[in-house]
Amino acid sequence: MIERFLVPGQFPPVSHYCHVVRAGNQIWVSGAVGVREDGSIPASTVEQFRLALASVDVCLKHAGAGAANVVKVNVYMTDITERAAINPIRQAYFGEHLPASTLVEVKGLVDPQMKVEIEAIAILNG
Numbered sequence: 001m002i003e004r005f006l007v008p009g010q011f012p013p014v015s016h017y018c019h020v021v022r023a024g025n026q027i028w029v030s031g032a033v034g035v036r037e038d039g040s041i042p043a044s045t046v047e048q049f050r051l052a053l054a055s056v057d058v059c060l061k062h063a064g065a066g067a068a069n070v071v072k073v074n075v076y077m078t079d080i081t082e083r084a085a086i087n088p089i090r091q092a093y094f095g096e097h098l099p100a101s102t103l104v105e106v107k108g109l110v111d112p113q114m115k116v117e118i119e120a121i122a123i124l125n126g
Contacts, residue, residue, distance in 0.1 A: 025124040069122035080105035
């Protein structure tokens with residue numbers, strides 16, 4: 001069974017997709033961006049990353065998972081030189097649960113103010 005969720009309180013999709021999909025014990029979180037509840041976008045990459053990761057967390061929980069279930073994370077940044085600034089937030093979130101990971105610098109995201117986007121794949125145990 002495939003379940004598709006539009007998660008309340010999350011940044012609305014800008015195209016034809018949902019926030020998170022669960023199929024059996026597998027969960028995919030669509031790219032989450034750093035947007036405040038009022039729709040504003042902070043100028044800081046660090047704050048955008050913090051908000052995007054919080055969005056990933058809400059989506060994971062909505063589908064029955066959490067940080068410990070994440071097996072793969074993809075991070076897209078418009079300025080890869082800021083990686084060191086976001087790393088402590090990432091380390092605090094995942095703790096000992098190290099996912100496989102990809103970090104890619106991109107030319108731009110869906111809104112020119114956006115500097116970071118995060119995708120995640122999770123597996124539920126048994």
